[in-house]
């Protein structure tokens with residue numbers, strides 16, 4: 076029995092692939108390498124394939140005895156999704172339908188899916204719980220919400236067994252330094268601030284310093300990628316034991332402001348760099364913090380790397396000697 080890790084050459088998928096192998100699972104990483112890195116697939120087998128191509132998915136299912144799927148493959152640039160929604164609806168929704176079809180044809184019913192806090196849009200309060208209204212404010216968030224709804228219908232009609240994991244801000248890197256975050260283009264705050272610290276960028280811009288938060292900058296919930304990996308393994312065990320299809324937030328429930336991230340990077344790296352205070356960007360909520368009480372209660376998951384200092388330290392360890 077093997078696990079198919081779609082998008083496993085990417086940032087989060089590669090960390091889950093490592094964890095699965097450490098726990099003794101046999102993995103097949105399926106990735107078209109549009110954004111992923113071949114070098115990040117250090118464990119299991121690799122199949123270069125595209126979810127838009129049904130025969131690529133069928134080949135993988137015919138060659139390997141796949142018992143469960145982890146589905147990370149998607150486009151995830153919020154701004155681009157506003158300018159090019161078609162690209163996002165095709166890759167994130169239509170291509171997921173392709174995957175679900177082949178899974179069904181091969182009697183594979185377990186899937187663990189990367190959703191996002193972006194499905195909540197502007198929350199009415201924090202911490203965000205799973206039962207709060209989901210009103211995405213961009214096509215990216217909408218694609219993920221659509222997949223969530225599709226899963227619900229497939230569970231009813233076809234017996235799909237899913238765990239939908241709504242991540243807050245994935246951050247950090249493998250504590251052993253073997254893999255890490257490398258997006259091109261990069262839009263995530265921690266690697267961008269680290270680039271400023273290492274002189275790869277001239278400065279870091281802080282968008283908005285007049286929010287209703289203690290230091291005026293936006294507050295986000297950073298969750299260590301290794302904690303995410305642990306939650307994925309627990310979600311798999313949950314489905315293996317017959318757990319009902321369900322939705323879980325994965326966050327630390329700790330809000331960290333952009334200025335606190337900048338400060339943590341200065342402390343960890345010991346480097347000074349230019350910080351530019353810029354106006355707010357449209358569509359950035361002041362505060363996004365998730366409650367992970369449900370994941371703790373049902374999956375038995377507890378984040379280990381809560382503090383921003385550890386998250387930034389691991390990211391920096393990778394960043395200084397990044398292989399890709």
Ligand SMILES: NC(=O)c1ccc[n+]([C@@H]2O[C@H](COP(=O)([O-])OP(=O)(O)OC[C@H]3O[C@@H](n4cnc5c(N)ncnc54)[C@H](O)[C@@H]3O)[C@@H](O)[C@H]2O)c1
Nearest residue numbers: 082085086087107109110111125126148149151189191245
């Ligand atoms: N990074 C975050 O903070 C965050 C937060 C919430 C949700 N997510 C979701 O988690 C998932 C992983 O995010 P990431 O940061 O690791 O992104 P990533 O871009 O590093 O990884 C995605 C991988 O999927 C592959 N891929 C994309 N389309 C494909 C296709 N059609 N066929 C085969 N492979 C394909 C890419 O090549 C890439 O390796 C995404 O679904 C993203 O929406 C990420």
